[in-house]
Amino acid sequence: MASPIVETVLKLITDAMGDDLTWTVPKLEGLKHVGDNAANRGTGAMQTAQTDLDLPRREIGFGVTDLIYIDFRITWQYDGRSLGNIFLQRRASSDAISWACDVRGELMNDAGAYTSPSSPASFAAIRLLFTSTFTGPFGLTKIALTTVTLYGNGHVSIHSEWTQD
Numbered sequence: 001m002a003s004p005i006v007e008t009v010l011k012l013i014t015d016a017m018g019d020d021l022t023w024t025v026p027k028l029e030g031l032k033h034v035g036d037n038a039a040n041r042g043t044g045a046m047q048t049a050q051t052d053l054d055l056p057r058r059e060i061g062f063g064v065t066d067l068i069y070i071d072f073r074i075t076w077q078y079d080g081r082s083l084g085n086i087f088l089q090r091r092a093s094s095d096a097i098s099w100a101c102d103v104r105g106e107l108m109n110d111a112g113a114y115t116s117p118s119s120p121a122s123f124a125a126i127r128l129l130f131t132s133t134f135t136g137p138f139g140l141t142k143i144a145l146t147t148v149t150l151y152g153n154g155h156v157s158i159h160s161e162w163t164q165d
Contacts, residue, residue: 003028004109005126006036008084020095023070025105025130031077031084032124034113034152042079042121042152050075051156052091055103056144058134060096068096068134070103076150081123083152099136105129116153123152 003010008030016022034040050073057069071092077085088105095101106129113122127149134142143164149157 003030004107005030005032005084007038008032010107013088015090017090017093018095020068020100021070021093022101023072023090023103023105025072025088025103026086026107026128027088028084028086028107028126031082032109032126032152033082034122034124040081040122040124042081042123044080046077046079047154048075048077049154049156051148051150053088053130053146053148053158055130055132055146056160056162057094058096058099058101058142060099060136066096067094068099068101069094070101070132074128074148074150078150078152078154080119080154081121081152083124083126083150086126086128086150099134102133102135104131104133106131110149114151114153116155119153125149125151 011027014024073091108127110125130146146160
């Protein structure tokens, strides 16, 4: 699959737990640099970070409360300016009677150059967008979007919202 980031390889990993929990998540091999220029790579050693991502949960109640969800661990590398080598794996999940959950992850290039008060050097970012679709009986569908932004300085921001509840 063509990667939206110069000099990287993007793969999509699809997996499932039974029939009700399915997911497709991106795997990025290579680094994203400020301005897509390798000369902007950080001068420090690459560090590996792990970010636990708790995606939205759907509470199902048929006399007994049950949850359905899929959570991931994001493992990625950064050097203060550049970032990449992103890998996701399922960390936790729960199935609920008569409901299904499908998570689709996308990787998006972020062309911005970011700075922080603690460092004058700019750094790159990569956005991951997750669409969690919950399907229940009688055609009920609930959808949540989660945006994860990974930054070349090692920081992470996560935002989730229900778009169809």
